[in-house]
Amino acid sequence: MTPAMPAQSPARNEDRIGVGVIGGSGYIGAELLRYLTVHPRVELRWVTANTKVGEPIGALLPNLRGFVEGAFVSLEEASSRIGEVRVIFVSLPHNESQTVIPSLASKAPGAVFIDMAGDFRTNDPAGYRKHYGEEHRAPDWLSRFVYGFTEYSRERLREAKLIANPGCFASALDLSLAPLAAEGKLAGDVFMTGITGSSGSGNKPSQTTHHPERTTNVRAYKPLAHQHLLEVEAFLKTLTRSDFRLHFVPQSGPFARGIFTTLFTPAIGAAELERIYTRAYGESKLISVMRGSPDLRWVQGTPRTAIGFDGDGSRGVVFCALDNLGKGAAGQAIQNMNLALGLGEMEGLHVPGGFV
Amino acid sequence: MTPAMPAQSPARNEDRIGVGVIGGSGYIGAELLRYLTVHPRVELRWVTANTKVGEPIGALLPNLRGFVEGAFVSLEEASSRIGEVRVIFVSLPHNESQTVIPSLASKAPGAVFIDMAGDFRTNDPAGYRKHYGEEHRAPDWLSRFVYGFTEYSRERLREAKLIANPGCFASALDLSLAPLAAEGKLAGDVFMTGITGSSGSGNKPSQTTHHPERTTNVRAYKPLAHQHLLEVEAFLKTLTRSDFRLHFVPQSGPFARGIFTTLFTPAIGAAELERIYTRAYGESKLISVMRGSPDLRWVQGTPRTAIGFDGDGSRGVVFCALDNLGKGAAGQAIQNMNLALGLGEMEGLHVPGGFV
Amino acid sequence: MTPAMPAQSPARNEDRIGVGVIGGSGYIGAELLRYLTVHPRVELRWVTANTKVGEPIGALLPNLRGFVEGAFVSLEEASSRIGEVRVIFVSLPHNESQTVIPSLASKAPGAVFIDMAGDFRTNDPAGYRKHYGEEHRAPDWLSRFVYGFTEYSRERLREAKLIANPGCFASALDLSLAPLAAEGKLAGDVFMTGITGSSGSGNKPSQTTHHPERTTNVRAYKPLAHQHLLEVEAFLKTLTRSDFRLHFVPQSGPFARGIFTTLFTPAIGAAELERIYTRAYGESKLISVMRGSPDLRWVQGTPRTAIGFDGDGSRGVVFCALDNLGKGAAGQAIQNMNLALGLGEMEGLHVPGGFV
């Protein structure tokens, strides 16, 4: 009753594909390492961390003790060893990878770069300036990136060298809205709320992630103005010509991992939603589609997504539950790497989470 | 810099008004006792608890040790001592108070009854049947109750003998929507989500409130179909003649107390929202109106509400944060009792919560 | 069945005793304000906050909106208005009040100073240097302070002008160990663990209070070496001549408020423990003594303490549950103020917490 495991055996060590991570000490970087250290087809060659050079990875990330050896290296060392790797994940703060990637990519034109930040997700320098607060320093590179929303970009990802991985909230919005857009059903005012765990804010302490002030709290932030709207709207416009206006209110919740979103479909009933989302994701091994609301905990700590729908004959709602560090970041990045390398999309992602 | 405290001194014990609580061992009952035991003008005379007769109240509710003496009594004993009290709070499961209140009220025609359940919140037996799953057994009494949404019913509450206290989610919906309805701005499709703490499910353990399955979880339930829509729509229709359709999705969050709701106003901008909600609640000592999102923790454990608004010139959002056991139950019930007794509305409610 | 409320009515405003708070924007300062704003016999005259001068108190502490007016002032302004107050709470980081208090006290010799920091809790400059990392700058003042462990110092507190309020963990250790010491039963190796909420670390974000890293975590810190051992050992030695050695391991838990400690009594059984602790605290309105373990939540958010004991005929354990900001800080400070002013010890402390 266990489904067939991936046909491929783990590669012999000498056949493994070299990968590197730039920015491995943040939460997204750490989650990438979590997947990469047990991925059967790749081998981690180096990991940079700006302020932690020389520190053993297992000392900073004790969850990886026994799974990863060696210490963080500098960006300079990574650059000098770029020939060892075929894939480079770049997990830097916004506004930084736009400097780093062009520089490295020119040294390693055959390598696959997967950027985890917001720098290359749209070909819209003005939008970038508005939402990320800085003039883009590599606007010529914007059009060269593939937006890595896996389920709707598989063909393009199979040949991609430059991949812009979607943001965490963006992933939930993309997954919820793309099937509607693709069927011409996204139009007019669209209303959506979402609640995210505190790991979405990264590993740097701040007042809004200070435990005493977060542990039982809920609050909204950037209502109607979250920066991920930039990439979501840009992507959806590749799927539909209808006019639509997103009203999205993100909220902060008292948990560490996960995003749960709610989308209203005032003109689409439950049966139609079932048809639309089953068609969109029925074949995706990492996405479950179900009637009713999923539980966020089903996907916490995993690369999986749960899409729920409900309603009556004339109106409905769509729920999306994913892990902001999983499908919302590192999990999707591994999917994208697998596609770009021609590996099975699920390689390294056969990792069920706990029931509790 | 401390505002003037309530002018009235605590009543001498012999002048205090007798109150009783039917169903004092549930969470709402316990929260009523929390307020009543330190209320300066009333004295608790008896508290019933079906399955706990004879058990000291402080043994079951250790948070009240030192504040309340005596043991739970039976409903029969309460009934025989009904003459000792002028106010009776009824905190029973849905479908029960419709039997208990008519019986007691006929014995104590001068007493004030405040029902915490859903039984008497609308004069709509068919709606009751649909949402609460039973035929109403006292339909003749429905029209005699005042719906206790304090801020919009003060005049009626001042003479009321029979008060139906709003539900917890209903309180947040009422507070968010009534000002719009009263200004003729509630029309068409209206979209709202809300997230509630686990105490809203009461003190009886169940799978959805089982700690391992709740502690990091978010899920929606009864989407578009929550029973509180019955009372909210009924009340709003007393304020507006416009047609509107509520789309409300309640969610369960990983915290014990509080409700946080988000309302979209696609045609009303922030400045207009400020005007509307300041007019509605600017004078209410228990409600703060502010630009931006409130934090739920500001009101947890208190009778207070925080209303936030945000947006731009043409569209906006409205947030409501309250405690489901405070403004959403016991806090509002105390407000209503105060009004019905002719006391100051804030008596017994000068209880700030902690900053964390 | 409601116990008699405090006999005293709220003072007329003109009769209220002026109080001031130095350092009102931290968690302990905020909790002091929470109690002081509803205390029936005092009036808050000014509150300082170093970096928040001019900011409305209710803007920084929204939980107090409606309960406190005005803005934070500078230490200079407080100093110039010192004549308005009879009590000054000093809630500054360690190593600071030793400069501030001597300076202010010389200007206001009749005022009561209650220091919330570790600066004046022992007359042991060498111990201070060891545990707090700095040479004490006012060693002459050390002997003038009364250590404010209320239950064992009432007589001295009634005449005190200079009070050193115990630390949060220290309060739990004092409450657990003093009754044993006073009966000559504290000797040899003594083993105790305790777990604290994150608010004990104050309002400044850090890695150990970063929500994603705290929300499901437990860890120990400063094992066998917590700085509160300094004051606890010093105080216990005033009660007993026996030699004893404390082994205390503090832990951090995933909750915001409260301390729960466990003390082993390998040579004292349950019946004897009951006698000892009932004798010690049976008359204290803020302390409940019970067989079995208390629940921490019974006292969270309140000034109360719950002492539990268990065991068999020959050995036992003693539990102490209190709120680190309540009995462990602001609650005990209010007790001490009441005593120093000759008011009823419970004034302003009739504040039950919620059952959940």
Next chain:
Amino acid sequence: MTPAMPAQSPARNEDRIGVGVIGGSGYIGAELLRYLTVHPRVELRWVTANTKVGEPIGALLPNLRGFVEGAFVSLEEASSRIGEVRVIFVSLPHNESQTVIPSLASKAPGAVFIDMAGDFRTNDPAGYRKHYGEEHRAPDWLSRFVYGFTEYSRERLREAKLIANPGCFASALDLSLAPLAAEGKLAGDVFMTGITGSSGSGNKPSQTTHHPERTTNVRAYKPLAHQHLLEVEAFLKTLTRSDFRLHFVPQSGPFARGIFTTLFTPAIGAAELERIYTRAYGESKLISVMRGSPDLRWVQGTPRTAIGFDGDGSRGVVFCALDNLGKGAAGQAIQNMNLALGLGEMEGLHVPGGFV
């Protein structure tokens, strides 16, 4: 820098070893399934669940959707298909496996049985009666079981057919105390506290795991009397002849998964502790030994254990952090299965948890 993965490739499906789970719907059963469904050398053949026969496993355990097919079967069906499996995990409530296992084992004398309950952990029927409240119904079988504390029983486990998997708290006590016992350093009074997550209470809701009453709470339970002392003392006596008396106080904490224990060593300093625990566990891939306290979150959701030690030259403390469902149950059971089958001990356990 990725350590060599396990040398063995996943077995071809036809070479996989059949395993079955009796009682797969509880938390321990679900965690066993989580490991078994991705274990490269075994194949799950059937899973029973008393009250869920016919229900798809993925419907009850949505975290396993895509990883496991089929539905729960009855114990009768499992019994009739016992020939399909070589390993049977029995995850039933205490007092039940003592009936089930003897019956099944007589039908499948060559199979390996791993019992997750307390039924067969000691050869002490009187102790069983005292701690588990019932007369043991298969006392003859007690001596045939190997107690599955892996690190101290590898040789016996390699030939075992009947394995009694340790309890969750017992695992932490065993891991902390066995190295001391083995070196003759466990003597006299021994003091230890531990705090556990709510999943340790199983999936059946109760008042102490009711979310509103658990979410910020800490309390002790069964102080000095936890039933796991039975197996721990019995096991330790196989390692040492010294007399010792354990004083252990278990506590309940506000988190779902994990156990954190603290052991006092008043006569053993930090350097000696380092030597002892490094010698004991330095070669164990699933155990990290470190100076200072581990964080519980490092091991939550994983089969790993972190042992910390601290202190000075003459006294110390030892911490143990593990997951009650991991090393405390399913993780250790997989270790034991691997040994009993002659597989690599780490097979199926290369599963790092997240950093947060």
